[in-house]
Amino acid sequence: MLGVELLGGWLSHSLALLSDAGHVLTDLLAIGLSWYAMKQSEKPANEGMTFGYYRAGILAAFINGITLILITLWILWEAFHRFKHPEQVSPTWMFVSAGVGLVMNLYLGLGMRHEENINVRSAVLHMLGDAAASAGVIVGGIIIVFTKWYVIDPTLSVLIALLIARGAWKIVKQTVSVLMEGTPAGIEIQKVVNAITSVQGIQHVHDLHVWTITSGRNALSCHVVVDGKMTVEGTQNLLRDAEHKLVHLGIGHVTIQAEDPTHLHDESILCTSDRLEEHHH
Secondary structure, three states: OHHHHHHHHHHHOOHHHHHHHHHHHHHHHHHHHHHHHHHHHOOOOOOOOOOOOOHHHHHHHHHHHHHHHHHHHHHHHHHHHHHHOOOOOOHHHHHHHHHHHHHHHHHHHHHOOOOOOHHHHHHHHHHHHHHHHHHHHHHHHHHHHHHOOOOHHHHHHHHHHHHHHHHHHHHHHHHHHHHOOOOOOOOOHHHHHHHHHOOOOEEEEEEEEEEEEEOOEEEEEEEEEEOOOOOHHHHHHHHHHHHHHHHOOOOOEEEEEEEOOOOOOOOOOEOOHHHHHHHHO
């Protein structure tokens, strides 16, 4: 399908069709990255990669997003020149190539629309989006046939480029957040703190960090203040209760350090620069 649209775009000189091919490419890369991340996650952790290879998919997604933004910029640059000097396109090849894309995307998308798997449902939405873009190219071809208004071709390409850019920017934002160890989407720090301190016996939380190892795998580390006279068994029971509450907030990998009230600690929940220096020394 991608090959048909690329060939059709080249033969018809249609930038809109080439842009639609770029839209299809975004979906193929997204599906490929999902498969790649899944295969990489099967590799066991080792001394060099103690968390395993979960971040491989995030890195690949980041590169994918940057590449798609570059493709978008190329489309917009070409469209700018075609607005100044409209190029004659062949509607016949636009119909044939976009028609193939429309039929294939509708066939695959509608055939899987009842699937419950979230990844499959996401792929279905992408396919229906591709079908809509292909339909737009066909409508553009019809307008060109009757009006010879060739400027419709770069106009359509800009709209499709914006669709690509929207998806690419979303990918880049998500991956940068993961790589910068940002708080995972859907996780509220105050709710995390409340969940931990709701465990009877935990007096205070500080040096709290919540981050994403990879999509769907969130981790947390923090220090908690407990009664210094508590036994090891009692402390372990507190930590297990806290871990149980955090699992319900979507945090599965938890590391908690227990301290007694006499241990020097910052009142701030988050780790400050002073605390980082203190840990360093």
